[in-house]
Amino acid sequence: MPRFLHTADWQMGRSYSRFDTEDGAALVEARFEAIEKLAQLANEHQCDAVLVAGDVFDAQTVSDRTIRRVFNATRGFAGPWVMLPGNHDAALVESVWTRATRLGAVPDNVHLALEPGVITLQSQGLALLCAPLTQRHTYGDLTEAFNGYDTSGGLIRVGLAHGSVQGLLSDDIDATNPIAPDRTDASRLDYLALGDWHGTKQINDRTWYSGTPEPERFRNNEAGFALVVNVTGPGDKPEVTPIATGRFQWHQWRETLAVASDLDQLLQRLDALPEATVLDLRLEGAITLAGEDQLLGALSVAEARFRSIRCDRSGLQLEPTDDDIAELKADGYVGEVISELRSQQEGDRGEPARDALAILAGLLKGRDQEASQ
Amino acid sequence: MKLQRLRVEQLRQFRKPFVLDDLQPGLNLVHGPNESGKSTLVRAIRAAFFERYRSTAVDDLRPWGDSAAAPTIELDFEHQGKRWRLTKSFLQRKRCDLTVGTDIYSEDDAEEKLAELLGYQYPKRGVSKAEHWGIPGLLWVEQGTGQDLEQSVEHAGDHLKSALNSLVGEVASSGGDEVMEVVRAQRDTLLTGGGKPRGDYLQLDKDRAQYQQDIAELNERIVKYQEQVDRLGKLTQEFDRTETERPWEEAQRQLENTRERYQQVERLEQQQNQEKSTLAQLQQNHRLLQQNKEHLEGLSKQLAARNKELNNAERALNLAEQQTPAIANRLMEARTAYELADKQVKLARLLEARGRLEQDLRRLEQQQQALNQNLSKAREYQQQVDQARQQARENRIDGAEVKRLKATEHQLNEETIRSRTIATRLSWQLEPGASLSLNHDPLEGEGEKQLLEESSLVIPGVGTLGITPGGEELASTRRKLATLEQTFNEQLKALGVDSVAQAEHRLSAFETAERALTHAEELLKSVAPGGIDPLLAQQSEAGRELQTAKNQLQATPEPDQGESVPGLAEADAAFTRAGASLDKAESDERKHQAELLTRKQARDNASAEWQRLADEEQSPERQQQLRQLSDDLASIEKQTADLEASLASRERDIREARPDLLRQDIERYQNTINNLRQTQEARGRELRDIKVRLEAWGAEGLEEQLNEKQAEFEQCTRRYQELHRRAQALDLLLTLLTEKRQALTRRLQAPLQKHLNHYLSVLFPQATLEVDEQLRPGTFTRGSELGQMTELSFGAREQMGLISRLAYADLLREAGRPTLVILDDTLVHSDNERLEDMKRILFDAASRHQILLFTCHPEKWQDLGVPPLDIQALKEGVVGETMG
Structure with missing residues (x-):
């Protein structure tokens, strides 16, 4: 009655260009921690093995340090790990895997499925039918070979593959590395552990994408899980349990501010987010000077609280109210400039006009504060 | 106010x-x-x-x-x-x-x-x-x-x-200018006056370019890395396949097979060469024997030839001998002709010399005669000269003095006449015998005297009469007369004459003598320009030459008048011709003698040769040799024919085996083996090289570096864009503030300008x-x-x-x-x-x-x-x- 942990798409060695250096480093670090978390989960759920369905590494030429750290992070689980090369880390004649082997970084309990075939974990009762990617680009169904792999009767047949199940996933997934949707039936598999799709996704009773254990983009909101798979016996329907593994939640909000209550709502939602949040915020619509003050204050708080927050306000127009203007005490030609900028916001050069208005408002306010002091 | x-x-x-x-x-x-x-x-x-x-x-x-x-x-x-x-x-x-x-x-x-x-x-x-x-x-x-x-x-x-x-x-705007200054200052930290980026903004732009370059380089290296990985895969596959198939071993077998066949052909070629050399020897031998035979057979032909040569030589000698008397005759005739011509020439010369001497003699005699005549004339003229000279010497008088004398005489006469006219004439008619003495001069008879001076007339007895001519002029005339008389007398004395007539007579005689002298001297000069002595010398010289010429003529023999003697030029020409003929005849004769000797020698040689060959031809040894040679030749010809048949057959075998192709095959197989092995070794080397290279490159973590670089680039770009937006905003703000402020100022300017113009138009x-x-x-x-x-x-x-x-x-x-x-x-x-x-x-x-x-x-x-x-x-x- 074997039980194993299904994970994939670790993408180790990836950097996060959209974030500040510090935030990017933390996110990278979180991915190493995710591996440790997987090891811990494997122990907690008494798993017999951990299967990684491809893309352990984000690229072939990651640094030696990254390679060593990845294997070091697996130490928490002493049982067998089986790692399958995916499209990012295909088992080419010279690959991240050959380098890892050369470095002596691969622990004995980590099995590298560098060639198509069956890896038998006899004591665990598992026969792993592996379809590693060995070319940079593959256009045929590598799992087709599973049909011809015989395994001894008592073992659970588990397929391990990396690619896109044909006809099921949206078109923006590469058409390469295709996998037939009926592979489990055709190859008499008890379970087919897939990688490549970064969100957790069930294809059929026996076929799952585990998704990446730590989210690394704003799409695929089902990322951040690993699957504990329990197969009672050959031919039995597997029992699959998604376990949350992700540390950071990635959110991408696109909001339009029209009335004052929109801003209040937004600020409440911000407040409700946990600290381990990576937020990408884009605001459109219009805001008063007072509203912007409020928004900037809230964003400043959020910056300190969240892992990362980015707010794009270039689509958000500053619409000072008459009170705003009065408060600025902008008389004479400066007042004219303010009205000019307000109207220019609407035009082609809206962004600079908006920025200019903000700068001018800031200067005038600062002047007032000085004066009042 | x-x-x-x-x-x-x-x-x-x-x-x-x-x-x-x-x-x-x-x-x-x-x-x-x-x-x-x-x-x-x-x-x-x-x-x-x-x-x-x-x-x-x-x-x-x-x-x-x-x-x-x-x-x-x-x-x-x-x-x-x-x-x-x-x-x-x-x-x-x-x-x-x-x-x-x-x-x-x-x-x-x-x-x-x-x-x-x-x-x-x-x-x-x-x-x-x-x-x-x-x-x-x-x-x-x-x-x-x-x-x-x-x-x-x-x-x-x-x-x-x-x-x-x-x-x-x-x-x-209250304080608008301060705001504007702040905006300007903030803008100026980002943009230059001309609106170009500066400071951080500019640096970020440069950084971006640097990142882009780094990224491009990394990308390039990654592509290279991937190419190398692909190459490694392909090479590994090829290497392994080749190691399994070992294609060079098949080539090796082919090579050995071909080598074996080639060695067989080589052996055949060796035999062929040996037999060819044997054949060559036989052919050489045959050629020598043939030559010997031909030599022996040639003797009879030679003898006939010699005989012919001997006959020819004999004929030539006879021909020459026949010509001998004619040639000797011609020589004799030539010699006689020569001697005759020589004699004629000598005679002609003698005649010539005599003629010339006789001519000289005549000329000298004429000369001597002329000289004698001149000499006698000269002497005559000399005498005339001497006489004239004597005459001149005796009558020598100065013509000019004579003239002066005559002039003095003339004056004296005139003065006398004048004195007479003025003088006191004293006439007397004395009784004969009566005498008176005038001035101590006795006066007798009748006479008249003009007295010019105080005179005293003594009448004897009577006493003395004193007469004194009167007048002033008388005295001067008397003094002049006296002076003239004195001069006249002096001149007469000087000339040595008594009177003027005598002087004139003498002058005439002198001039005649002078003329005669000049004439005689000219005559003398015409016959004896150098005087008489040279004439005498010439005369004696001419006499001597004449004598010499006479002697010579006498010494010259007189030719026989009977002989006809040709002119000298003609004789000379004849003599020259005779000489040339003689030379020719002598030369012909010498040549003939030489020819004779040569031909005789030739005839003797030919005869000796003929004799020797005739002896040899007849010897028995020669007959024996000829028979032996014929036998040997026949034997050699048979051997040659056998050998040639054998050679032709083997040549065919060799040709059919195509040794050139065999050699090429061997080379080809060898090359193939080498190439196959070398290619495989090269693969092995390249594999090792690529592995080493990939290990090194892999360790650099290129893609991870690229990721990081891209992250940095994007961060840089974000920062750049923030500054860019800010720069644009500040620029826009500054532009607007400036524009609005200027607009305001312009509104204030207009009325001021109006008032200013009002006053200015007056001034x-x-x-x-x-x-x-x-x-x-x-x-x-x-x-x-x-x-x-x-x-x-x-x-x-x-x-x-x-x-x-x-x-x-x-x-x-x-x-x-x-x-x-x-x-x-x-x-x-x-x-x-x-x-x-x-x-x-x-x-x-x-x-x-x-x-x-x-x-x-x-x-x-x-x-x-x-x-x-x-x-x-x-x-x-x-x-x-x-x-x-």
């Missing part, structure tokens, strides 16, 4: 109260000489407004030496229908009171009210300076500063603008003066002149300054502001014409503004159309008032 009354007390030289009253709403001309207090009044007005009443820095107001003084100023003026009275005391009694209509202000309130009214500031401490004066600083012109407009306008600055705001119906009808953004008169143009106002002459600047101030005043008046104009001794640098224009301008301005004009030159301003106020007179008036 109209100032109506000014009162000062305890202020500088006005220790007593002084009142300037009845000031007119328009132009007021206040004059007084230097030191009269004109400037003090101006100072008093300024102090009343500008100086804080409690200021301690106004000591200059105190009368000299009066420390207890409280300088006091009292001003009454009207503004906007209200009466204003200001009383301000300084120093000892600090006080300020202001009454406006019914309102009363005092101290600081009063001062603030005034400052607001006129638009100026008070100094924080100390004395009020130009920068505090605001609008009054512009309208109240101190002595000698009328031209310095710029500073005043600047100090009036905001007061002026805010004063003018109501005019243009807009609000100038310089064709000129323009533009007002700049700061509301300052700037660019001045007049005809083709173009420049800043500050570049004009001092006088012009002062005039421009004044009209500008008046223009401001007009503008301020329109804005409802007070416009008191105070001019302290202004326009001192203007010429009369300009001053005239300025007076018109002032008069015009005075219809709108109150103008106080202080001057110490009242005569310059007397045509201003207003009564002047004389400070001096007023002072006295004050005194009077006080006294009254």
